[in-house]
Amino acid sequence: MKPIVSKDSIVYFNQECYSALNAYLEKVNHSKICILVDSNTHENCLPYFMSKIEKEYDIEIIEIEAGEIHKNIETCSGIWSALAELGFDRKGLMINLGGGVVTDLGGFIACTYKRGINYINVPTSLLAMVDASVGGKTGVDLGNLKNMVGVISESEMVLVDTEFLGTLPVEQMCSGFAEMLKHGLIQDREYWEKLSDLSKLELEDLDQMIYDSVIIKNNIVFEDPTEQNIRKYLNFGHTLGHAIESFYLTHPEKPTLLHGEAIAIGMIMEAYISSKLLSVTPNELQQISDVILATFPKVDINPVDYQQISQLLIHDKKNEKGNILFVLLTTIGDAKYNCKVPDELILQAFEYYSSL
CATH class of the missing domain: 3.40.50.1970 (Rossmann fold)
Known part of the structure; x- marks a missing residue:
């Protein structure tokens, strides 16, 4: 290669x-x-x-x-x-x-x-x-x-x-697969479609998939190395995903979540928010949810924890002037950064994920 x-x-x-x-x-x-x-x-x-x-x-x-x-x-x-x-x-x-x-x-x-x-x-x-x-x-x-x-x-x-x-181990492979799915969602619908049906992929396809994923990230980073604009796309799923990961890290009575497992949850929730604020269709939201849940079993997030997890969002590195800013999808393969999201919609995203 x-x-x-x-x-x-x-x-x-x-x-x-x-x-x-x-x-x-x-x-x-x-x-x-x-x-x-x-x-x-x-x-x-x-x-x-x-x-x-x-x-x-x-x-x-x-x-x-x-x-x-x-x-x-x-x-x-x-x-x-x-x-x-x-x-x-x-x-x-x-x-x-x-x-x-x-x-x-x-x-x-x-x-x-x-x-x-x-x-x-x-x-x-x-x-x-x-x-x-x-x-x-x-x-x-x-x-x-x-x-x-x-x-x-x-x-x-x-x-x-x-x-x-x-x-x-298998769970570590899945953790990395979450980031590959993210690259497709933010930048390349065709790549997303290939990853969406793993049953059609052979083991030897993995090298090319990794190569393609690195190409997607490198093209973004090359244009915006210090994350002033489009590099923020790479944070899709990470605003809520990092908050969930951080919350579970500090509560030993809860299961340990790998990075990719938390990001998978974040991508579903942020896809839901995208469907409410931008132009992600109900069919696209269902496809995103189904593909991710086919690899990442649903995590039982207690509703009493929603508020504590949400409070961790104030520490997200994309925030500016006290505003919590999200990366959202306009459609599969295209994203928008610096999106403000109402608090009530964040709670609805938790409820959507729990309802799946």
Whole structure:
């Protein structure tokens, strides 16, 4: 597959990843290399990745605990300290080998350690391949508030090797699929239609689907790298989805929701709002709901929690001047940003989802 070039980075695919990586490592004389892994990727992905590095380098491995709960400033502080103790200078390189937590957090650490060192993302989850590792967004959570601290700064390269997907449980694959569905909904009706009927897709189609998804995101990010306008489209489903995800993260008596599972709920609810405020038809709303629920079983959200979840919307990063702003659909394949939504319609969206 042909590499995808963004403003400051390049996305390579499968075996071309390692040709590009080895050429880069030989060309750029890094003083040290650190590979950031979590407890899962250390065991399941690191040996394979290390086998692809052709020459001997001074490489350190830093491991963090797996899971969104560890994507915080405390984890960053520990890694910053470890880098300092290991003698990392500004010519060091960080390679982030993992899912969205590792690529988000590792990118943020690299961008801030000594005011910035080079980093490479090697996403190992479907979510990270199609979304988290592409586009230069880095960051960590602030308490239960998602991605509140971070910077936008692209990696040297992104290496998408679908061999890593063989290590993932089914629910993690589904989590990434939510972002692929989102890309179709906001930008490409034909792509959405292909994803809508998984029964017609073969396993070998997955590489092309991932490639197409990265193309959609990259085209948007290339035109608007700092999210001043159309990059906001990529937040469809995330205003309510992040609020739901944050709420469930801080209530241990409730089931843990993966990012994609929460975004799936958010997309259904925001599609409902789109049908009330914009031009999404009842048939389109039904199709969106049916396709998403075919992959993501419905979550039982207690009506007494609607208000608490809604209150988390005030922290959404798209908000301006105290206004909660949504990305909504005008139709499948086209979106509109900076949409104001009445409070009562948000509660109706919860009721719509619960009624399905």
